[in-house]
Amino acid sequence: MKNRLSNISTQYRKFSKGQYIEDPDQFNEFLDFFEDQDRLSRVLLQGVGIVCGLKHELIYKNRILSGVQLSQGAAITTDGDLLTLNSTSEVSKDLYMSDLKTVAIENKKYTCFKTYDNFKIKYPAFYDKDQQIELWELATDEEAKSDFQPVSNLTNLEDKYLLLYLEDYEKEVKPCRGVDCDNHGIQQIRNLKVLVTTSKGITDLLGEYRLVYDPLSNTYKPGVKDAIQPHPLFIDGIMEPVKQERIILERFVSKTSLTVSDLKNLYIKAVEKNNYGKIVFERIEAIGKILGIPVAGYAAFKEAFVNIFNQDSGFQYAYDVVKDLMDTYAEIAELLPKAFTKAFPDFVSFPKHIMLGKLVSDKQLDSLRHQFYNSPALDSDKATQRVKVLINRFNQQVQNFNYGNIFENKGRIKITPSQKLNPLSNKAIPFYYRITEGFLKVWNFDKTGNRSFSNNLNFNTDWVPIGLEKESPLNLTLDDYSFYNIEGHQGMNYQTAFEEIKQIKEKHQLGFDIMLLSLEELKDNKDLSKAYFNEYVEKNSGLEHKHGVGKGGTFIMVYDPLNSQNVIADFSLPYICCTPKAVVKLSLPASVICAESSRIPFTVFPMNGTVKANVDTKLNGGVEIINGLYFFNPKLVSPELQGQEITFTVNGMPTTCSIKVISQPDIQISVGSVYYPEGVSPATIVNFTITGANFADYIYSWDFLDNGSFVTLKPDKDGNVSYTYYNLSPTKIPTIKVKVNGNGCTQDILIRGWYDAPVKLSLPTSVICSESSPVDFTVFPVDGIVKASAGDGVKFTNGKYSFDPRSVDPGLHGQVITFTVNGVSTSCNITVITQPAVNVSVKSVDYPNGDPTEATVNFIVSGPYFQNYTYSVAGSADLLKPDTDGNMSYTVKNLDPKGNPTINMLVSNGGCTQTIRIGNWYKPPTVVINSIKFPKGNCCDGNLSTVKAEVTEENKNVDLNDGAFILEGKGYGPSDLEYSWFQVDSDTGSKLILDVSNQPSVRVTGLRDYGNYIFQFMVIDPASGAFDTKTVKVLIFGYD
Structure with a gap:
């Protein structure tokens, strides 16, 4: 068997008229070229594998297998074959023509089977060396023959797998006898088979990189390996989540003060419990092997933790980096179900078969069922490419984790805008990574794609480009950020760190609070920004190390007052707590607003307070922040909240501010029918239909004349309204305006294009000469506006329209010109024919044999388009035709030597003619000079000039x-x-x-x-x- 895409036709020959073709290869070359292009288009521009359907179900009767039902579907092999189930729709009546098939079926039930022998094709994928794998063919009741047996006899179903296989071969040609054999080509057989094999057979199908026996050539060739089917998604447990253990401080608080070692041990145990993220390395390494990407080593990464845990501060960042790696893995795992893109699939992976999966399986995802491996042209999400970039990011995170940065940057405090929620790629890059160009390129796929990877915020980002200017990230709008990375403070004196963070916070009006917690109990403490660690944790739940603080939260630094008085750890709360209580105020300019109204501003105190709506987290309460200012936008409010009172908080504290959003009318008004004037009646009656929820509850004000004058008309119970116009001009159709009012909320509706009166137009002729006089139009309605599809032939004079062919550009002559009335197309049309306007002059006259009674007149014709016309001489039926230079001849006989004959020539272009009278041309010969010779030099004697x-x-x-x-x-x-x-x-x-x-x-x-x-x-x-x-x-x- 030969795969079609193993040798691809790249050219073909066209056939020429009268060509005698003896070699059929020229025809086959033509077919092969287009078939190869069709197959390549499927494989390279669409994809390979199962597109849809082709799912099997075992049918049991009295607990005995009675059939295997396979649903209709579509699949594409790596040789470009499109496979679908079919059944015979029409049996061929010609011995040499195949039956017609139909694919309009929902499923097929296979009830019989027999051992399958691939002796006709010798499909290489079915052979292990020279031995065919075990195969059984399934058939329906209609397809089964005498050598089939019931499917109930099929044993060991747990070890059976389904295949879809296309038998593709040429039928042997038998000698022709007694009839014309010219129409009997070599028949191309394509039989779709549903086969069953064993687990060993499936293993042989997938194969390994090895030499495989080819029964056709009786040689061993590099072998049939399904290079497409292996996919990370099929790795056992690959989708199981990997999470860092959360450290809940409340579990460890006791009456006894905690030490620095106690806190450090909490984090050491957390990272040791998951063996420093070893499972993530193992899983990403397994994925990398399939995708061909090497993965960074685990051992060197683990060694770095020894130096971190020997310090009194910075140990929380060891926990952070392991969590970062797990977050990267979570992004990879989320993309795997979509990452089936193959840029250039291996043509020999499954050229004529498709694996449909295990016969008896309870798995949602069967690794032995071909998926659909789409082309990059259909991969708008670029999932596979994103997975590869994330693996490279994982490598960069491991290789660029620099614990030295934690200590080198001590005392250099930075607050960087970031994100509270994953994915990690949307967050600012933590300061414990060594920042390189390669690292920036893999941190955020989308930014790298649009060449803005250098804009990834990190500890070293002092400014960002804004046009030609530079600006600190904290000076820009922070609407797109929900979190602040706070770094560089661990290891600093706690008072210094507190003041510096506070200074940055107040300078940039950042929405969070700061708190200091002492590991030792504080005596006579009156500083509300300080508290004892154990008491604070017990009273305020939710403390977590987040590497910073979210908007509207509290950033907490922990210090040891007995030793270095340096910051040893940090935590955060998702709410403000518990610095001196501030007075908060909030107001809006209205307490009721329509759903489609524009946003209105909040008045907030303190000015840097965080405003939130008291609504379910799944709903939108309409709070919007623009350039640091808060607004209420009713258009953002969830529909479930309309009609309800919405209240608000400032910095988490309740306020008396509230507002109610009233639903906007949502009414539709359409023109149901229009009755136009008939006879002498001047009335135009328009019937409107009003629809929409509760339409009868609203007040409708109508401006029918588009002049600002409104009248109130109420629809009937079916929503119908009627209005009559008198003497309405089709050239001045008003736009109807309707105001719908309900509970103070209005809706403005404009009704345009409702007037569509019938139009009529005619001319007395459909063909006219370019120099003819104007012809009048017959127009209905009489005041309708007539326009032509081309040219300036339409004229309006004394209240009437006419068509003047003399105004039509010659370039439009011969074209059909159509017309509209009031912008509506009509069937009226006209064609302007060019009026001939040529010059015909006598170039010379020849008198054959010197006979004055016969003359051949040689004309020269000139003028525009002269070759497009026909020429004839009065009294002669012969038509004359000038050449490209205008030369034309006509022979006149029976001339009177003493006369002065006139030639009357008629120039015709269809029905348009020009008559030319040619006289004074006849000059009969009198003397014939046969030859004359001039002497060399001056010709004559005498006193002539010297030349x-x-x-x-x-x-x-x-x-x-x-x-x-x-x-x-x-x-x-x-x-x-x-x-x-x-x-x-x-x-x-x-x-x-x-x-x-x-x-x-x-x-x-x-x-x-x-x-x-x-x-x-x-x-x-x-x-x-x-x-x-x-x-x-x-x-x-x-x-x-």
Whole structure:
């Protein structure tokens, strides 16, 4: 068996008229090219694997297997075959034509089976060396033959797997007998089979990188490995969540004061419990093997923790970095179900088969069922690419975790805007990582994609670019940030750290509070910004180390007053607690507002207070912050809250401020019907239909004339309203305005385009000459506005429309011009035919044999489009046709030598004609001079003027490829000399083209043949007739 995409046709030949084709390969080459392109389009631009459906279900009757039902679906093999279930819809009546199939089926039930032998095709994937794997073919009742047996006899179902297989081969050609064999080509067989195999057979199908026996060539070849099917999603337990253990301080608080070691041990035990994130390394390493990406080593990463845990501060960051790695893994795991993109699938992975999975399986995701591996063209989320970038980010996190930064940056406090919730890529980069360009490029996939990876905020970000300016991140709007990273304070004196953070907070008006907790009990403490650790934790639940604090939260620093008095740890609360109680105030300019009204501002005290609505977290209470100012936006309020009173808090404290959002009318008004004027009636009746929830409860004010005057009309119980216009002009159709009012909330509705009266238009002719007089239109309605699809032929004079063909641009002649009335298309059309306007003059007259009774008149025709017309002479049925240069001849017989005949010529362009009268052309011959020779030099005796001719070159060589050349001469004698050049002879018979001019030099063109040419230059004095001549020989040469 040969896969179609193993050798791809890249070209084909077109057939030419009269071509005799004996070799059928030319036809096959044509078919192969387009079939290969079709297959490549499927595989490379769409994908391979199971697109949809093709799910099996075991059917039991009396607990005995009675059939295997397979649903309709679609799948694409790596050879580009599109597989769907089908059934015969029409049996072929021709022996050499296949039956017609239909795919309009929901499923097929297979009730029989037999052992399957692949001897016809020898499909390599079915062979382990020279031995075929175990295979059984399933068939429906209709398809089964005598060698099939009931499917109930199929044993060991737990070890069976389903396959969809396309038998694809050429049927042997039998000798033709007694009939014409020209129409009997080689039949291409394509039989879709549903097969069953064992687990060993499936293993052989997937294969390994090894030499595999090819029964066709009787050789071993590099082998059938399904390089597409392996996927990280099929790794056992890969989707199970990996979480860092949460440290809940309340469990460890006792009456005894905690020490620095006690706190440190909490974090040491947490990271040791998950072995410093070892499971994350193992899982990402397994994913990396499949994707071909190396993963950073675990051992070196673990060693770094020894130095961190030997310090009295900074140990919380060891916990943080392990959590970071787990967050990265969580992002990877979330993307795996979507990461089935294959940029260039291996064509030999499953060229003619599709794995449908285990016959008896309770798994939602079967690793032995082909998924759909889509092309990058269909991967708008770029899931696979994101997974690869996240693995590289994991490597960068491990390799760039620099515990030295924790101690080197001690005393340099930075507050960086960040995010409270995952994903990690949206957060600011923690300061314990070494920042490199490579690290920035993998931190956030989207920013790298739009080339803004350098904008990832981190500890070293002192400014961000704003146009051509630079600005601190804290000076910009913080609407997009919900968290603040606070770094550099651990290891500092707690008072110094407190004051510096407070100073930054107040300078930038940041929405959080600060608290200090002592590990030792405080005696006579009156500083409300300090508290005893054990008491504070017991009273305020929810303390967690977050590497900073969220908006509206409390940042807490823990210090040891007995030893260094340095900050040893930090925590945060999601609420403000518990510095001196501040007075909070909040107000809005209204207590009731419509749902579609514009936002209104809050008045907040303190000015940097955080405003929140007291609503369910799943709902939106309408609070909006813009440039640091709070607003209430009714358009953001969840529909469930409309009609209810919404209250608010400032810094978590309740206020008396409240507001109610009233639902906006949501009414639709449509024009149901329009009755236009008939006969002498001037009335136009418009019927409206009003729909919408509770439409009868609203008040409707109508402005029918679009002049600002409103009238109130109430719809009936079915929502109908009617209005009558009188003497309505179709050219001035008003826009109908309706104001819908309910409980103070209004809705404005505009009704346009409701007038669509029928129009009629006609002309007395559909074809007209370009110089004809105007023709009048018949227009309905009478005051309708007529416009043409092209040209300026439509004229409006004295209240009537007419069509003037003389105003139509010649470029539109011959085209069909259509018309509209009031912008509505009509069936009226007209075609303007060009009126001939040519000149016909007599160029010369020939008298054959000197007979004056017969003359051949040679005309020259000129004028625009002269070749588009036909020419005839009055009294003759013959049609004349000028050539491209306007030359045309006509022979006149039976002439009277004493007469002065006139030729009347009719020029026609369809029905448009021009008559030309040609006279004074007849000059019968009287004397015939057979030849005349001029003497060389001046021709005549006597006292004539002396004329002398000279040429620049008597012998000249010209390259044929030049296409033209110049002959140059000079004349001496009187001042009014005349010059002429002409060709005398050539050995090729070719006649070259000389520019006609009374100049001593001439340009020669029309070079076509090599050879010798002779030209004569003549200088003549027109007053005396004296002349002189010179001859020039020209050799035209060239190279093939």
